[in-house]
Amino acid sequence: MGIENLSGLIAATFTPMANDGSLKLDVVPTMVNQLLNEGVSGLYVCGGTGEGVSLTNAERQQTAEAFVNAANGRIPVILHVGQDSPFAAQKLAKHAAEIGADGISAITPTYFKPGSPSTLVDSLKIITDGAPDLPFIYYHFPTKTGLDIDLVDFLEQAIVKLPSLFAVKFTDSKLHDLQAALALTDNKIKIFFGIDEMLLGGLVAGASGAIGSTYNFAAPLYLKLIQAWQNDDLAEAQRLQALSVQMVRTFVQFGGIEGQKAMMAMVGLDCGTARLPLNKLAPEATEELQNNLKEVGFFDWGRP
Secondary structure, three states: OOOOOOOEEEEEOOOOEOOOOOEOHHHHHHHHHHHHHOOOOEEEEOOOOOOHHHOOHHHHHHHHHHHHHHHOOOOOEEEEOOOOOHHHHHHHHHHHHHHOOOEEEEEOOOOOOOOOHHHHHHHHHHHHOOOOOOOEEEEEOHHHHOOOOOHHHHHHHHHHHOOOEEEEEEOOOOHHHHHHHHHHHOOOOEEEEOOHHHHHHHHHHOOOEEEEOOHHHHHHHHHHHHHHHHOOOHHHHHHHHHHHHHHHHHHHOOOHHHHHHHHHHHOOOOOOOOOOOOOOOOHHHHHHHHHHHHHHOHHHHOOO
């Protein structure tokens, strides 16, 4: 399935786990079916939301295969293959191509950080060489990576040296950088916005769509937001975005991944708990989170 015209909401999927942290991939087909039914247009697997960096390479391959097989060509699957070793990431990229993924993505190494745009491009080229025919999405997340490289400087070199570069997953609040990137590439490189509670701002700045975690359980809310924006009903779009902000503020105090994994069970998709080094949410905390979500009305306006 081609992703040239991919837009809308791309769910950054959770990796289902048992209480001991082992994979529980039998849940994946049900997850994929529900996400399809709720209007998600793509899947982004083994990213931060999927705890990809906390999985072994073998586990990442197993998870990738589970999602590709469950999707069965019905929805594009993009596999995040990034890690601190570009050479190990290259093997994951090669595996992604072998199992029929629709695209790959990678965040920059985070321990030994590339010191210049050219070093970053060279590092990513090692990865993309493993799957040269798959569209590549660069994962731009400066607050997580600590990498202070100008996105435009990077793209000036990347569009020449990375022929498979297709898009940027832009997880940053600097919307002027997003606009500068689009201007530089004459909109030939897509931007997928990565901050769910700022989606409206990303769309107005020119994003083609969004990749995010809350689309796993609140896609109906965001689809209404996108529709309102497309209909030039800014007031309604702002109202819906405010509900998104309220939802995020409600669960984030319980941990970003931890709280959201608990919410997945609340909407019928039990993905288990987070894996160390993240915390496990205690049962009483899960109950408190559910009560707080009820109080703000999430199960009324966030669900179908």
